[in-house]
Amino acid sequence: MALNETLLALLREILGERLSVGQADRDHHAQSESFHRAPPPDAVVWPESAEQVAEVLRACSDAGVPVVPWGTGTSLEGHALASRGGVTVDMSRMDRVLEIRAEDMLAVVQPGVTREALNTELRATGLFFPVDPGANASLGGMASTRASGTTAVRYGTMRDNVLGLQVVLADGRIIRTGTRAAKSSAGYDLTGLFVGSEGTLGIITELTLRLHGQPEEVAAAVCAFDSLDHAVECVTATIASGIPMARIEFVDADTARAFNMHSGAALPEAPHLMIEFHGSTGAVREDAERFGEIARDFGARGFDWATTAEDRARLWRMRHGAYHATFVLRPGATGVVTDVCVPMSHLPAAVHAAAEDIAAEGMIGPIVGHVGDGNFHALLLVDPNDADEVAKAKRIAARMAERALAVGGTISGEHGIGIGKRGLMAAEHGEGWQVMGAIKAALDPGNILNPGKLVPDRN
């Protein structure tokens, strides 16, 4: 059902000035960092409390109008697009760090706090929040997509770093999940259920996050390889050796070229690994030496150690900018981004097959990856107005997904499902996808929470 005047008046009563039906606000919330497109929402609201979110949800439930939560709009699968119209709930005004308990290594934040804002507040405590998807995403959004990124190989994903949530359900009930204890066996893991549910089961209004101690020593480096295969085989050998990596990232020759063109880097146009070690001074030195030996066995060259914090910041800024940098390889293009994750032993073959497929199709599709988890992305650069080309990129992406599933992998390591990967869910989960639908139907019988995403359509 579309937004009518009665609902609009009710929402205005709840939110006053923090409601807009202006074209600019609605268009802003129809943007997506990827090629996914949808019409703008009918209205945008900026609530300032869980109670207001609850009132919005009760009103929209009664009216049967879709509600789409919005963090920073940096997701890559169209999660936050109002593809069935309705009200976008922009959480950016709920951006307070509510509590930092250093002695319990946890922080309580509102969902609009970004990961960089949290880490800025944590600087003096000796602690940090490690999950780092690159974009300065909101923590509510990161929880909703079960985000991870470069540091998951050491610190885990949002699944591992969210201790508890406050969530508003479709009917306006406000619940709390999880506790502040390190572990619990008290019933179903509702925290784990809401993390990764992409706004389809409830709207997150508060998060309790696990913090980690800043390492005594950090060392980072970049090195080049003669071939993609050698670089990726070096990763599997490193992981198998048990060296505790804080980050181990792969970028291919195209990406290195893009860094040179876009970021003024001077890398050889070859596949690279970017690595980082965290620990005591002695341990970091030992780990770096052991990695160096393994890497040289695979022909690594041009080791460039980032010895200062500034050098490291520059290195990871470059890596995090890969998505935007690669557009320099084809100005005006947009990206179809793949996100498979495979068991470690299958990683070299999976990356190799993807590169061959992309080359055979004559497409520009640089490959980067959080390879310590077996997760990698191809950024297939397409002309958004060329339907054939977009279709070809989607076919390449589908073949990557098929190959990943054939070896026990997943269609999405970290970006989530949203609109973009929904067509692959049945292939990964079989009847389990229907179970997800049954859970959705139980918690959101009116199907108002981010409808058309993640779960199967209702019959």
Next chain:
Amino acid sequence: MALNETLLALLREILGERLSVGQADRDHHAQSESFHRAPPPDAVVWPESAEQVAEVLRACSDAGVPVVPWGTGTSLEGHALASRGGVTVDMSRMDRVLEIRAEDMLAVVQPGVTREALNTELRATGLFFPVDPGANASLGGMASTRASGTTAVRYGTMRDNVLGLQVVLADGRIIRTGTRAAKSSAGYDLTGLFVGSEGTLGIITELTLRLHGQPEEVAAAVCAFDSLDHAVECVTATIASGIPMARIEFVDADTARAFNMHSGAALPEAPHLMIEFHGSTGAVREDAERFGEIARDFGARGFDWATTAEDRARLWRMRHGAYHATFVLRPGATGVVTDVCVPMSHLPAAVHAAAEDIAAEGMIGPIVGHVGDGNFHALLLVDPNDADEVAKAKRIAARMAERALAVGGTISGEHGIGIGKRGLMAAEHGEGWQVMGAIKAALDPGNILNPGKLVPDRN
């Protein structure tokens, strides 16, 4: 509904000789390691495949008869008791290790495999499965209760070490959850939902488990303290220092006395910590030295290092035997076991308050704990035939739970809910408990899967 002749005939068709209505078999499956009691099930079945489990569930669904999964019967909250009658499904014949993929650091097992059996099979691979609740429980049972134990401080709980499951739902559908990849963002975390669901949402028929590399070096020790407070404060200081502990266990003076009487130990009758370090030779030496310095600040004495594998095995066998050993302090007694878990900074006060309450009530209640997680147990020794005493123990347990909840902790760190802690669920979860009930109703509309446990009763 009770078991009738029609259903019995149907089950006999499915299972042949692997069905029993004999009193001895039924009584065996009415046993519990704790004070919880229930009448025996109407029948016991021993399926040998997921397909047989599915046939049993379809038959029992059609008849509306309860189904209770059984692992090794070592749970402490009456999870596997057929408190509403019906059929107990004993998984002990599904005890094969199906696959070990050392290069992907995972194993695929049937649910009846015990943790010790798996680790015996893994010995030659250089890998091990770390979760260690003490009892040689089945891995299906450990997943169902989200078990943890002494090593969770380093390796996590079953939540962190189950990558995927095969589950049979109430209606007989067989689903697979999770993948073999290190992480996934592909939809709701069904694996996490079934782990800890105590057989109320489905019956686990296969598990994919995360393995870990055997550490290069292991060092373990026990040391004594002058007071309970000093021992526990030493734990919080150690955890805060960031020293990576593989195990850090507390036992109080009563438990030390029980070890001396039951296991022939010669410990001072004082509070102790038992600790273990895993890592490279250099790192373990460094960690042990740093711990020694902290411990001596809290007055630790009588450091006894277990230098050989046999010494370490003896040490941890003694710790794991604590539950049984403490009965020597009151022969003929049974145990009411508490299981709270609190944020680290609240641990000293929580243990202190529990000890004071137990002493004030004049009860024998030794305290042990996986204190690196903030989790500890009082083993309240009661005469099972003295209703007043049992009630008193339950009141002490309830007060421990209340105090844990007041500081953001949980009523169960690792034992789960079962029958025993169901009365505390509303206090911990509020409206979230109803959400658990809604999920249960969606996946098991006939309420045949382990009814009367964990979730609220249906209206």
